[in-house]
Every structure is written in C-alpha cells, then in structure tokens.
Amino acid sequence: TASILVKYEDANSEHKKIYPAKIFGPSNVAEGVKVHLKCSTTGIRGHQDNVNVYLCKNGVGIRIAALDNSEDETIFTMKDVTKEDSGNYSCVYIRDKLLPDQVNSTGDYLVFQVYGDGDLEGHQDNVNVYLCENGVGIRIAALDNSEDDTIFIMKNVTKEDSGNYSCVYSRDKLLPSQLKSTGENLVVFKVDGEWKEIYPAKIFGPSNVAEGVKVYFKCSTTGIRGHQDNVNVYLCKNGVGIRIAALDNSEDVTIFTMKDVTKEDSGNYSCVYSRDKLLPRQLTSTGENLVVFKVDGEWKEIYPAKIFGPSNVTEGVKVHFKCSTTGIRRHQDNVNVYLCKNGVGIRIAALDNSEDDTIFIMKDVTKEDSGNYSCVYSRDKLLPSELKSTGENLVVFKVDVEWKEGLKNVGARVAAALVLLFLMLSVLLLLWRYWGILKQ
Template identity: 25%
Template sequence: MAAMMSQLLVVLYTGLCAGRGNRMTDETLPKPSLSAWPSWIMPPKSNVTLQCHTSTNDVNFALRKGNVPVEFPQSPDSTEGMARFLLTDLQASSSGPYTCEYYRREPPQRSSQPSDILLLLVTGEFPKPSLQAPQRGVVTAGETVTLQCQRPDNIFMPIKFALLKAGAAEPIRVQDPAGKETDFSLRSVTVSDAGNYSCVYFLMRAPFWASEPSNHLEITVKDKTERESPKMAETGVGTVELTLIVIFILLFILGVFLIYKYTQCGAAPNKMTKCSRSSKDPQEQRTSVQPGKESDDLSMAITSCSPALVSFHYGYPIITPPCPRFSVTLPGFVNGLGLCIPPHRPHPSPHSTFQRNLG
C-alpha cells in the first residue's frame, strides 16, 4: 500500500516542508511516527485518535494538517515519547494529510523532521460502490480470492480504491482503478483472512472526499485438514443431522416393506375360504385319501390353495391355514417379514393311525 501511494506522499511532503514555520530543524533528531486508531478511514461524526511516537525524551509534540498547525483547546495527552491527539465529531472537512513533529523543551528549541504523512479520510461524500466475489460460501486455505470493487457510473474524477476489513486498523489494499472497477486479489488465503470485507473509493487530492463503504461481504476460509465439505458447511448440515436423515429414510423403507407384507399375508385367508368351500372337511380328507391318489390330491391342494402350507404326517396330508392377519405380537411381526409360523397340531400316534386304517 505504501508503494502505491508513494508519488502522492512525495508531493504532499514537499508542500509541507515548504510551509513549515521558522523553527530550525535538527537533522540529528529521529523522525517520529504517526498512526491512527481505530483507523484512518472513518465514518462521519466519529472520533479518531492520532498517535505521535518518538524515542526521544523531554520533547513537546505538534500536529499539522497539511502545513497548518492543528490547535487544541488543551495540551494533548502525552507521555514520555508519545502524544495522543483526539479528533472528535469528524466531518468531510477533517479529511486530509496529517503529520506530527516534536521539539526540545530546552533552548534552543529545534524541531524534528515531520513524520510520514497519514491520510485521514471521512467517508460518506460519494455514493457507495459494490463489492462482489466470484467465489461464494467457503473457500479452502491456500486458494486465491478475488474481490471486485466497482464505483457508480457518474463518478469521473481521479480516484483510488481501498479494501477494508472489519477490525483491521489499516486498509488491506489500496489500488488504482481499471476503468470504473478494480480487482483485489488475496493470494494463498489462510484462516486469519476470514472476515467481513468492504471497499471505498476516494479522491487523491483536496478535498480528499471518500465514498460510503460498500455492503459487507463475508469470506469464510476452511483449513485443508477439515473434512467437512464446502456444501455441507454452507447448508449447516453436520454429521449428527446427516445420521438422523439416513435413519429416517431406513425406517421409512422398512415401514413400507412391512405394510406390503402384511397386505399380502392378509389376502391369503380369502383365498383359503374359497378353497375350503369347494373341498371336504379336513378330517374327511385325511381319511379318504387313497395311496394311489395322494400325489393328485396334493397337486390339487397346492394349485387351488397356494397360500396354505401342506405337510404329511404318517402318510396323511395336513393343510395348514395361511398366515393370520396382522396383530401386534411377535408372531404377527415375524409373519410380516414373510416367515409364517404354522399353528401347532398334535402328531397322530401310531395307535390312532392303525385304528383309522382298520376302519
């Protein structure tokens, strides 16, 4: 940023040196430094503190705007080697180049060289620009982020753009425009580059007016070691939420499957009723089966009453009714899965079988 403003600072510095007072300059005194807190780009009606610092003791400080001394109603708050100049209720007229200097308290009162220029800007004199970024959402550390600041079409004076970050005392970048816009490139970003950004444009000559800041643009930087995907980070869906969604889907599929099985199993008794009306009593079937017709009857039973289960005990077929309708019991749940449990039937004893054959 200092390199980009070097030409302007040289011109301003020459004017300041030409307009200084009659006090002699001591070239052996080190040049002081001047800084602004919280920033040198401030909104109107705010306050800013300009701090002048030197390593020389027993000195008094003076603040200048351009080549004119700034008068204060009371002496600035100063300690050994530093003075604080408080500027309150800033207006557009407060904008401009500031320097500070100091001089020895004891005669001869020779002053130091002036500090480097601090350009104080008060925003709000021009319409705000727009700030856009092609990258949306989360960016990964190490990538390049480009922020484009664009001024309105009705500004034709020579200007510069400044990129601001919330909480930073100094602008991140100061650049010349390319047409009516400029691109700020943040290369190899880190997690510390995350934050809210805005931009302004301002005049580089008197009256040093500055625009309103653009709307804030939030940049989120994700470290490379993080496993969370950018899309997940944007939507705010974490591991717990994703797990619950998967469980819900599985339960839904299981519920549909069980309803289907219960429906299929519940239709079987209707078929069995038709089958029982067209056949004899199961007791009669067991006593009337002939050895030679056993296979035909079995085939007929399986064909005409497919939902039933057919088993043989000592040569006699036993037709088991189909699965019962749904009930909230363990057999009902197992039947819903397609595992029909046949009802318990006592096995005929050899003695009863022998009596039946004799009959």
C-alpha cells in the first residue's frame, strides 16, 4: 500500500469546499488484474455530515462514492487494468455532490503503473525492491518470499545525494532508472555540515473552526518510531516548524494548543520529529499527513445528536425531550447541547465530559409548540437562535387541543351515566322498601 498527502485547492464556490483524503493502493501491477484503491478520511474529518469521496487521476475526478457519517473509508475497484490506467491517483472529499470531472485537486499522489505480468500482493513470489531518489529508482535489491526488509548503504555521501528518498517493490525486474514512483512515505534527506535527521509523524486536528476558539493539534509517533531515545516533536505550518515539544522515550503523543485563533492561522499543518533539537524555524519539512486548517469568522463545528420524545400530546401537559450523544461523540471535552425546532435552536444545556444525555422540559404546551424537533451539540457556545441545524433524527411533535376536549366530553358522559345509574338504584331501593311494607 502507499499513503499520500493531498494539498488543499480552493473550490469554485464557498459552498463546495474540497478537502484532502488519504489513498492506499499498489504502485505497480500487471495488465488484466483487479486493483483496489482505498480512500480514507480516518483522523481527517469529523462525522457531522455525509460526504462524497472522489477518486482523482492526474488531478481530475474520475469516480465518486457516498460516505455516510459513520464511515471513514471507501474502496474503488478497477477491473482488468491496462496501461492506459497508469497515472497519478489521489483522493478528496466534499459535502456537496459534484460531477467527478468538476473536481480538480492536486498535491502528492499515488504513482500507479500498469505493466508486465502478475501482481504485487503477498509473499508468493520473490520481488525486487528499489530505492528511489526524487521519484526515480537509483538502486535495486532482490527480496525472496521469506523476507520483508532490505538495507541500502550509501558511503561517503555528499551534498549531491540530498533529496526525497522512498522505496517501492515489484515482481518484475527493471533497470532502476526506468522506475518512476514514490513509496508509502518519504525521507527528506539532506547532506550538509549542519544536517539533522528529521522523521515524519502523524497529525490529528480540526479542519475548520471559528475565529477566537482554542484549537488542539495532536502529533503522534505511535507505530512509527522505536522508543530508544527521547525526541523533539515539531508542529509545522506550510512546511516550516513553528512549535517544539519534548517527548521522552515512554511517550508517543504530544498536543499543541493554539488559543484565540485568527484567519492568519489558516494553513497546511503537519508534524515531524527528530532526536536533535533545532530552532523550529530552522526546520523545513512535512509530516506523514497534513491537516488543511481553515479559520473562518462565521463557522462553528455542529454535530448531530439523537432525540427522544412523544409525538402527540394534548394542550397544557408537561413534555420531556431527551437529547443524547451516546455512541456519537468522544468524551474529551465539555459540550453544549441544543434543542432545535424546525432547524433553529430554541434551548441550550451544558453537558460535561462524563455525561451523554440531557433533558429539556416544556411546560403547559400549546398548539404553537407543534413542529419538527431535533438535537445537535457543539464545543462552542452560541445563542440558540444563531444555530441553524438538524440532528441525527427528528421527532414530529403535535399538540392537539381537540384530543383534550374529546377526553373532557368522554368524562362528562361517564359522569352523567353514573348519576343516572345512581338515580335508578335509588328508585329501585325505594320500590323494594315500599313492597316490603305492603306485604306486612
């Protein structure tokens, strides 16, 4: 598999924002085989909305798949591939649905080559591993079907050896210079008297926030580095270090906090780490993945919640609506839960990070309270009337005055019947007593 970084490119409309996704798939296959390219938004997007994922070839969309808000991945299958299918593949996603050819995205990609016979999966066959510099093969080593690793040694390196290094493999044997591809990750390798080893790390964080909020970017080396040494982790913006944090050999994660963000904080964020300690601004590199981070003065993260409550009641009763985030959100932060009527917030309640549910009470309801009710939640605190959104489900709530009047009528009829029964029993009792007197 190979992972990619997709850089953000503005869409034609503010309502059609295109976001980068990750792509995983083979780099080299034989003609005629079936190929699976996986597009993933894991760790990149929140789950507020359903999205559409696009597979792009040479920067232009060619396939589309819908992804609901409980899914992170989709797989595009290409059958009987030919040499014409070779190209630079990438993935993006968008909340709006466009024709694939309307989606244009550029950035780092999976270089997919179709040629030769056979495929590249598993340990059935021996393979050839290539060391690539700047996307072109420079060395080759054979790997038999019992081996997973090989080491290339470069002696007496010079500044001319500086470059972006990666590895790929193939069942076929090519001249290294014939191979043009990039591997699952890059080592940005620089030779000079002051050079330091820089390694990519993973980054997790939001894509869109409002001005003035506090933002957390998590840098992780989980599954990437061994724990022999302490390291320094750098948060980078647009490929340049801006923050540094020390990570000892028992830790895998560090969090960088940005307070009161502004539009000037927008950019492409990534994480890297090094055993050496540099001034952040001396570090020029990108991590394993990017967070395309945008600060918008009007935007807030709103997430759907579940609502439970009655559908039909009579006027004057007390009604309970329960809003629940059970199974929907994580519990890192306190949130604000909103009860919405016809898509507009009307009530707010705070929910701390140990709670999943809150109940809104409406007393003496009237016909005017009828409507479509739903629940949403946000880390931000808004005036309810500023919030326009719908939750995971709706309760169509109806207050019926006639039902109440009907019950009153039934009650009146029952009371009248009871009075009539009482009178009849009284008359019968009197007749029975009178009959007894006559017999005497």
